[in-house]
Amino acid sequence: MDTNANAGLPSPWWKGLPLLRLLTFVGLTIHLALAFRPGDYILSRPLQEDAFYSLGVARSLAEGHGLTIDGVHPTNGVQPLICFLDAPLFMIAGGDTILALRLVLVLQVLIYAAVVFLVAWFVTSLLRPGGPKREVFWLVAVIVAWSYSLSNGMLNGLETGLAVALAMLAAGYYNTRIAPAQEGRPGRYLLLGAILGVAVLARIDLAFLVAALLLWHLLLAHRRYGSLKGGERLAALLRVLLQCLAVGATSVLVSAPWWIYNYTTFGSLIPISGQAQQMLLPLPSVNLHATALALGNALVPVVHTPVLLYRYSPLLAPILFIAATAAVVLAGRGWKSVCDAAGNWNRFWKYSGILPLLLFSAGLVVYYVFFFGAPHFIVRYLMTLRVLIGVTVTGFLYLIWRSAPAGSLLRSLLVLLLGGSLAASTYALSWNFRDVWGNFYLFPARWIERNVTPPETVGMFQSGTTGFLAPDAVVNLDGKVNAGALRALQEDRLPAYVDSMRFDYLIDWDYFIDRALADSAVRSRYMPVDTLPGDFIVWKRVR
Numbered sequence: 189m190d191t192n193a194n195a196g197l198p199s200p201w202w203k204g205l206p207l208l209r210l211l212t213f214v215g216l217t218i219h220l221a222l223a224f225r226p227g228d229y230i231l232s233r234p235l236q237e238d239a240f241y242s243l244g245v246a247r248s249l250a251e252g253h254g255l256t257i258d259g260v261h262p263t264n265g266v267q268p269l270i271c272f273l274d275a276p277l278f279m280i281a282g283g284d285t286i287l288a289l290r291l292v293l294v295l296q297v298l299i300y301a302a303v304v305f306l307v308a309w310f311v312t313s314l315l316r317p318g319g320p321k322r323e324v325f326w327l328v329a330v331i332v333a334w335s336y337s338l339s340n341g342m343l344n345g346l347e348t349g350l351a352v353a354l355a356m357l358a359a360g361y362y363n364t365r366i367a368p369a370q371e372g373r374p375g376r377y378l379l380l381g382a383i384l385g386v387a388v389l390a391r392i393d394l395a396f397l398v399a400a401l402l403l404w405h406l407l408l409a410h411r412r413y414g415s416l417k418g419g420e421r422l423a424a425l426l427r428v429l430l431q432c433l434a435v436g437a438t439s440v441l442v443s444a445p446w447w448i449y450n451y452t453t454f455g456s457l458i459p460i461s462g463q464a465q466q467m468l469l470p471l472p473s474v475n476l477h478a479t480a481l482a483l484g485n486a487l488v489p490v491v492h493t494p495v496l497l498y499r500y501s502p503l504l505a506p507i508l509f510i511a512a513t514a515a516v517v518l519a520g521r522g523w524k525s526v527c528d529a530a531g532n533w534n535r536f537w538k539y540s541g542i543l544p545l546l547l548f549s550a551g552l553v554v555y556y557v558f559f560f561g562a563p564h565f566i567v568r569y570l571m572t573l574r575v576l577i578g579v580t581v582t583g584f585l586y587l588i589w590r591s592a593p594a595g596s597l598l599r600s601l602l603v604l605l606l607g608g609s610l611a612a613s614t615y616a617l618s619w620n621f622r623d624v625w626g627n628f629y630l631f632p633a634r635w636i637e638r639n640v641t642p643p644e645t646v647g648m649f650q651s652g653t654t655g656f657l658a659p660d661a662v663v664n665l666d667g668k669v670n671a672g673a674l675r676a677l678q679e680d681r682l683p684a685y686v687d688s689m690r691f692d693y694l695i696d697w698d699y700f701i702d703r704a705l706a707d708s709a710v711r712s713r714y715m716p717v718d719t720l721p722g723d724f725i726v727w728k729r730v731r
Contacts, residue, residue, distance in 0.1 A: 486573070693729070695726050
């Protein structure tokens with residue numbers, strides 16, 4: 189197959205790549221504009237409720253209170269790196285919460301820009317020698333930069349974009365600096381270990397990636413040295429084991445401060461947020477359904493299926509994917525071009541380089557489906573896998589483009605498909621600029637502002653936004669940021685804990701209030717006094 193950079197690309201629409209570059213930077217600039225909306229909107233999209241836990245810790249770090257949200261309870265129920273990156277922004281803002289959040293959004297966009305270019309770089313690392321790297325790089329960059337489905341999940345104020353960026357950096361660095369060489373320089377293994385250690389600090393489940401890359405390194409070594417005999421084979425094995433030791437030990441050393449803090453402060457390497465979620469395991473079918481939704485939607489890397497629609501069926505995005513594929517196949521020489529693209533796949537891509545990320549993602553799927561209790565988080569926990577699915581689809585469509593004749597109906601259809609996808613994504617992106625639904629956890633926060641006076645306290649389970657805006661009043665009850673509440677949950681004595689804290693108010697949904705007031709004697713001390721939008725019930729202590 190001709191892999192010359194200009195082969196198969198005679199169309200003026202593509203010539204010189206300026207349009208793709210322009211579209212990439214326009215997409216990132218649109219995201220950056222999110223930081224300059226009215227102040228009330230800053231508390232809403234695209235920042236998510238759970239982000240306010242991390243933001244609360246970042247603010248506490250900036251104020252010198254350490255790893256805590258309310259200044260009282262130490263926590264490890266967050267991912268540490270993003271908190272430490274956000275902390276200087278709160279120092280710069282000097283107590284102006286909205287300004288701090290604007291700066292946080294700017295940082296999130298910069299991290300997303302890193303995701304865009306690192307994903308594109310990783311994909312080019314999968315090309316065979318002589319492949320059209322510039323065209324592939326900028327095509328992937330456009331797709332990721334404009335994907336509402338991806339950007340909405342990575343501009344959420346959490347560590348999601350940071351984790352994806354570091355995963356792509358580690359995998360791309362391995363593909364370009366270590367995998368091609370029979371014997372890499374020792375410094376390269378130490379640098380890879382450092383990258384992986386930082387990645388684990390970004391999100392601790394990237395420890396799966398450390399294991400996946402080491403396993404893949406051993407498999408490649410077996411391919412290279414498996415035919416050697418005797419002493420040569422033993423020497424090669426020792427070198428490979430030392431390389432793995434260098435990577436693994438460096439990653440542990442870099443991430444060690446977090447593990448030490450977890451164990452010495454909380455007695456466990458698993459953060460209290462993880463322990464809390466393990467206690468809330470739903471039926472596996474619920475997590476499987478959430479996984480199907482997240483991965484099915486990734487088949488169309490730019491078009492986003494709104495939650496209100498895909499809640500009814502996980503098949504909507506795959507159906508759209510199948511319809512678009514059928515249109516491609518039926519257009520002109522479409523079927524022949526599809527067959528040619530399939531036949532050229534291995535000649536164009538050295539796709540084995542994606543396997544470490546697939547092994548990593550498979551580990552996450554198993555863990556989050558069968559051992560974790562937060563199906564609504566799966567869509568962002570599997571973000572790396574969603575990116576891989578999207579760029580695989582993009583890579584195959586690119587091969588179809590190259591296989592189609594210049595000026596053909598099929599090429600025109602593919603251009604229309606890309607243009608239509610960008611238009612649909614533009615409409616989806618506009619949702620983040622409007623306070624539609626917004627963050628309904630703002631309603632309890634505003635009620636507390638009007639009705640609660642110091643030193644009154646409020647107990648609340650999911651308390652990210654509310655606790656961030658009223659840190660002196662709100663005490664977390666779901667155990668994700670409050671070790672005392674976690675122990676009460678684990679020991680099945682939550683009502684006693686609530687009673688001992690003598691909260692002046694409890695605010696939450698009936699499901700959680702019933703858990704907090706499961707003891708009739710404790711329930712008798714509270715009565716409902718108000719109902720808030722979002723189905724929150726306010727209970728007041730009466731005796």
